[in-house]
Amino acid sequence: MTASRTAFVSGAGRNIGRAIALALARNGCDVVVNGRADTAACEEVAREIEGLGQRALVVMGDVGRSDAVAGMARAALDAFDRVQIVVNNAAIRPEKPTLEMSDEDWHRVIDTDLHSAFYTVRAFGPGMVEAGWGRIVNLTGMNAMHGYSGRAPVSVAKHGLWGLTKSLAKELGPKGVTTNAISPGPIDTAHADAAMTAHIRSQKDRIPVGRLGTPEDIAALTAFLCSDSGGFINGQMIASNGGAQT
Numbered sequence: 001m002t003a004s005r006t007a008f009v010s011g012a013g014r015n016i017g018r019a020i021a022l023a024l025a026r027n028g029c030d031v032v033v034n035g036r037a038d039t040a041a042c043e044e045v046a047r048e049i050e051g052l053g054q055r056a057l058v059v060m061g062d063v064g065r066s067d068a069v070a071g072m073a074r075a076a077l078d079a080f081d082r083v084q085i086v087v088n089n090a091a092i093r094p095e096k097p098t099l100e101m102s103d104e105d106w107h108r109v110i111d112t113d114l115h116s117a118f119y120t121v122r123a124f125g126p127g128m129v130e131a132g133w134g135r136i137v138n139l140t141g142m143n144a145m146h147g148y149s150g151r152a153p154v155s156v157a158k159h160g161l162w163g164l165t166k167s168l169a170k171e172l173g174p175k176g177v178t179t180n181a182i183s184p185g186p187i188d189t190a191h192a193d194a195a196m197t198a199h200i201r202s203q204k205d206r207i208p209v210g211r212l213g214t215p216e217d218i219a220a221l222t223a224f225l226c227s228d229s230g231g232f233i234n235g236q237m238i239a240s241n242g243g244a245q246t
Contacts, residue, residue: 006080007226008032008072008124010063010116011090013041015189016139019215020087021045022052023223030055032076032083034090036062055080063090064111066119073123082127085135085226088117088161091154098152106153113157117164125172134177135226138165139218142183142241162237169235178234180225185241188212208243 007024011017013035021031022045031049035042039060046056057079061068076083091113096105117138128134140158148155161181168179186203204212221240224230 005084006030006032006076006082007085007087008034008076008083008120009087009089010034010120011036012045013038016184016187016215016218017087017089018045019219020089020222022048023216023219024085024087024226025049025052025054025056027223027227028054029085029226030057030080032056032072032080033058034063034072035060036090062112063088063116063120064108066115069116069119069123073120076124077127082131083124084128084131084133086120086124086137087222087226088120088136088138090116091139091141091157093151093154095150097150101153109153110157110160113154114160114164117161121164121168125177128177129172129175132176134172134175135230136165136168136172136177136179137222137225138162138179138181140181140183140237142185142239142244145183145237165237166235173234178225178231180233180235181237182218182221182225183237183239183241184213184218185239185244186212187218188214203244206244207241211242213240213242 007029009017009021012021012033021033025031033042033045042058046058049056059072059075061072063069138161140161145158165179165181186200218240
């Protein structure tokens with residue numbers, strides 16, 4: 001990968017997003033590091049990227065808002081001229097019975113987990129098409145694609161993200177831009193919700209490879225899809241789950 005390519009990674013302050021940002025930097029990318037609230041974490045990721053010899057820009061904002069994405073895109077394009085890689089990683093997964101959800105509960109998830117991908121692609125896609133080269137990677141979720149009890153908007157958003165992936169692959173593929181989705185299995189990450197952490201770790205025994213996944217597992221796959229070597233992979237949802245089945 002050439003050093004002139006720049007990646008935008010949403011939700012890059014911790015866990016999978018952080019690992020992806022660093023993996024892309026190791027492959028020679030400059031990185032636009034996005035987060036919504038934890039500025040200090042995003043700035044630390046940026047310092048790590050710079051320590052790898054690449055440039056980094058922190059852009060804080062809610063990718064579930066079109067105006068915020070437009071502002072972040074302007075800052076990114078002012079700094080780097082063009083963004084050729086977009087990784088849509090940011091997501092929220094609140095749990096609440098569907099019949100108890102408010103309009104706000106529903107739309108907050110759909111905006112963050114689905115609409116954000118449309119906003120980032122609309123912002124950066126024209127530059128990819130103009131260059132004749134681009135990579136879009138959308139993070140979905142193994143369980144979400146099978147339906148979550150108590151997390152209906154998450155499942156709806158992730159199904160929608162898969163539909164967007166397939167459509168963009170056909171629309172932008174002829175212009176040199178690939179679009180793929182990654183469906184992570186149980187990943188050992190830090191969660192504010194201790195119950196969620198315990199739930200994920202309880203799944204280790206049903207994974208054939210005998211361990212939970214790591215953020216670096218997902219990052220390595222993302223980096224490959226974003227490389228020249230991954231250029232013939234388009235319109236796919238790739239499960240990285242150690243062989244686990246739901």
